[in-house]
Amino acid sequence: MSRRTVEAELPPLYAMLHSGLEPVVADEITRDLGGEVKKTKRGTVIFRLNAIDEDVLTLRTTEDVYLLAWGSDTLTYKAADLKSITQWTAKGPDWKRLFELHRAVRGTPKGKPTFHLVCQMQGEHGYRRVDALDAMAEGLRGKVPASWQPADENAWLEIWLTITGRTAVCGVRLSDRTMRHRTYKREHIAASLRPTVAAAMVRLAGAAPGMTVLDPFCGAGTILAEQIELARRRRAGHVRVIGGDLDPHAVHTAVSNIERLGPADLCRWDATRLPLPADSVDRIVTNPPFGKQLSNIEQIPGLYRAAAREWDRVLRPGGRGVFLVAESVTLRDAVKFHGWQPRQELKVRILGQLATMSVWQKPE
Ligand SMILES: C[S@@+](CC[C@H](N)C(=O)[O-])C[C@H]1O[C@@H](n2cnc3c(N)ncnc32)[C@H](O)[C@@H]1O
Structure with missing residues (x-):
């Protein structure tokens, strides 16, 4: 060229x-x-x-x-x-x-x-x-x-x-x-995030070199892949990425999509019981299941509340969370319960579906 x-x-x-x-x-x-x-x-x-x-x-x-x-x-x-x-x-x-x-x-x-x-x-x-x-x-x-x-x-x-x-x-x-579509996406899963949207989320997260970024609902690993790419392009230093998913097929897909980009710690887990120590991550960037991806939308408040309890436990004080959800009020209630402060909110339309991208900070 x-x-x-x-x-x-x-x-x-x-x-x-x-x-x-x-x-x-x-x-x-x-x-x-x-x-x-x-x-x-x-x-x-x-x-x-x-x-x-x-x-x-x-x-x-x-x-x-x-x-x-x-x-x-x-x-x-x-x-x-x-x-x-x-x-x-x-x-x-x-x-x-x-x-x-x-x-x-x-x-x-x-x-x-x-x-x-x-x-x-x-x-x-x-x-x-x-x-x-x-x-x-x-x-x-x-x-x-x-x-x-x-x-x-x-x-x-x-x-x-x-x-x-x-x-x-x-x-x-x-x-x-x-x-x-990028070139790293070898495998797809249903409900996988568009890479450009994941790229926007990791920009809003603003992870600095040496930090650890967690995606507890990682699906095909798009957010973590974009985080690795952003850090590589900025050439400022390594950012550690960790992720997991309840679905073993999703974890397999994330491994296959990310392995050529850089190291990532990925495993199968339940995001409501994370195998991570308290205060161990600097950023949480994730898009948890939307209501219509679950068999029953009634499950969303319980899932978000249980997940937010874990986010609050594993995120260090002063750390930041970036979330993409359709049920924004449910998400807001779940994180506000822990005293997190809203920093930015974008109403986005992704392939016809309305969603909210929001940035939150855990108090120091
Ligand atoms: C919207 S998708 C995430 C898509 C992902 N950002 C991607 O780019 O592929 C939500 C994911 O949450 C996972 N999930 C649902 N309940 C979970 C739980 N309790 N713990 C961990 N993962 C869960 C689903 O298997 C699904 O892969």
């Missing part, structure tokens, strides 16, 4: 993310990439970088990253939008420049370049998704080099139009599926 960096007159970029994670994504863009956030909307962050190169693909909390061709908040839901889409696509962007930047990030294709046009649309509009796609294709006429071949699968370059209500963004995709 080419390491060439193109620096003059750089266009903005935009990231797509799980709605609600905007503050965490903005923090990663500014702190880790040195970028400047220009605008955030639910599920989208628009930003600028001083240089556009492969580093943009190191973002962990975003599902996808694109070079911005054009954006608008003025769609009308009426068929007249189609004409606007064609015009915005044809007149505004410097497509040659965007293709050049895409090549700088993704490298040169092995064979002839291939391309694919994609349109995603949410909301009730007076036209179909395929009509919007055709409108974008019309605007692109003569912009894509004639030698490039259209391809439905594994195209080298993708041009996306994403319509959400009145908003539309159009751009060239820089990321591929490995940004959202």
Whole structure:
């Protein structure tokens, strides 16, 4: 892959993310990439970088990253939008420049370049998704080099139009599926967390080198994998990770997913009776079962209360917990009972389901 960096007159970029994670994504863009956030909307962050190169693909909390061709908040839901889409696509962007930047990030294709046009649309509009796609294709006429071949699968370059209500963004995709799915996930279990969401949780936990991070309901090990990756990227020093799950298959899956990333202490356990000494961990980062994952939602308050008793026992004074749950009131009652203080709360939407990501501190 080419390491060439193109620096003059750089266009903005935009990231797509799980709605609600905007503050965490903005923090990663500014702190880790040195970028400047220009605008955030639910599920989208628009930003600028001083240089556009492969580093943009190191973002962990975003599902996808694109070079911005054009954006608008003025769609009308009426068929007249189609004409606007064609015009915005044809007149505004410097497509040659965007293709050049895409090549700088993704490298040169092995064979002839291939391309694919994609349109995603949410909301009730007076036209179909395929009509919007055709409108974008019309605007692109003569912009894509004639030698490039259209391809439905594994195209080298993708041009996306994403319509959400009145908003539309159009751009060239820089990321591929490995940004959202990672390469470490060899095995999956039902209810496994999205890696970008787990990455947001470990950022909020803010574990420093030398600390110990615990996930008592570790499932496929996504949170611990993201913690290892975050510490490795920061090159600041080792963070010890510990996890377990009641389900032996989940523990096996976590071992298989994490083993190539770094050391982790994983075992089968009941999170309501942890085999760990008091005050032995610095951070607890976890997503306990949501109500609909258990046969009976009535079990949730009892499970959270019993788990919180253990969290309070094993977390050192001043330590922090980061939790992702659907039943946020139940979680709040369980941890407040031990005098923990709320520090931050994000309402997130993950694959259509509403959940709360919250940060708590145990008193010193
Ligand atoms: C929402 S999933 C966690 C998913 C995980 N973060 C991942 O990325 O795969 C909840 C997990 O809690 C486990 N679990 C349920 N009750 C438990 C208990 N009492 N002790 C430990 N684990 C338990 C389930 O087996 C399940 O794997």
